[in-house]
Amino acid sequence: EGFHKTCRGCPQVKPLPGIRQIPHWVHHRKQAAWSELPLRAIAPSLWMKRQAAVSSLFGRAKLEHIPYCIDPKVFNPSSRAEFREKLGLQSEERAILFVSADQPRKGALVIPEIINLVSQSDRLKQTRFFFAGGTPSTLPPNDRFMILPSTSDEATMAGYYAAVDVFVLPSLQDNLPNTVIESLS
Numbered sequence: 018e019g020f021h022k023t024c025r026g027c028p029q030v031k032p033l034p035g036i037r038q039i040p041h042w043v044h045h046r047k048q049a050a051w052s053e054l055p056l057r058a059i060a061p062s063l064w065m066k067r068q069a070a071v072s073s074l075f076g077r078a079k080l081e082h083i084p085y086c087i088d089p090k091v092f093n094p095s096s097r098a099e100f101r102e103k104l105g106l107q108s109e110e111r112a113i114l115f116v117s118a119d120q121p122r123k124g125a126l127v128i129p130e131i132i133n134l135v136s137q138s139d140r141l142k143q144t145r146f147f148f149a150g151g152t153p154s155t156l157p158p159n160d161r162f163m164i165l166p167s168t169s170d171e172a173t174m175a176g177y178y179a180a181v182d183v184f185v186l187p188s189l190q191d192n193l194p195n196t197v198i199e200s201l202s
Contacts, residue, residue: 020072047074061085061192085195092175092202100180104147104163111144112181116196119151124187128153131187149177174199 019025024044026037056078060066066082069075098108106112113135117123135141149165156162165177178184184200 020068020074022073024073044074055079057081059083085198087195087199087202088171089202091171092178092199094179096176097179100176103176104165104180106145106180111141111183112147113144113183113185114147114149114177114181114200115152115185115187116148117150118148118153122188122190124189125153125155127187128185129155131185132156147177147181149174171199178202 024040051074056075057080058069058075058078059081060069061082061084063082066080069078069080101108101112104112115124115128118125118128132146135144143161145161145163146159147163147165150167152162152164166173168174178200184196186194186196188194
């Protein structure tokens, strides 16, 4: 919670000589540059708005909450059977979806471990794993791994979410991604 007053000794910055001081230096420069500006900030979640309100940089700003928007006519489970059939899933098969799984900050390094743990479970041995937008480079080929075409089409992504049983986003860094909200819908 050091951001309430300053940005010094950040636990997320590696303790390399000289590196730990960079966030404090950037924070100080922002404070100086923004001190006379009529700041207005928009947060996509109430949690982010509350965090900004107690921060030393945005505490005096006019803060607004504008939530991420998704279309419930597109993102819904109504077409589950249709999409499972399109992906070649039998009704009794279990399926897990990962997105952007080739990016380290999106969890690429832990996905093989997740798959290994799931595969060790007797109930989940036959689970199929779907990847949209990339796969971890460390995964060996496996007939249970299905690579889905990368897409920015909302209806296609909604179909991916509807078809699977579980969506996993093991991100190490993210900023309230739409994928979580979309998959829940």
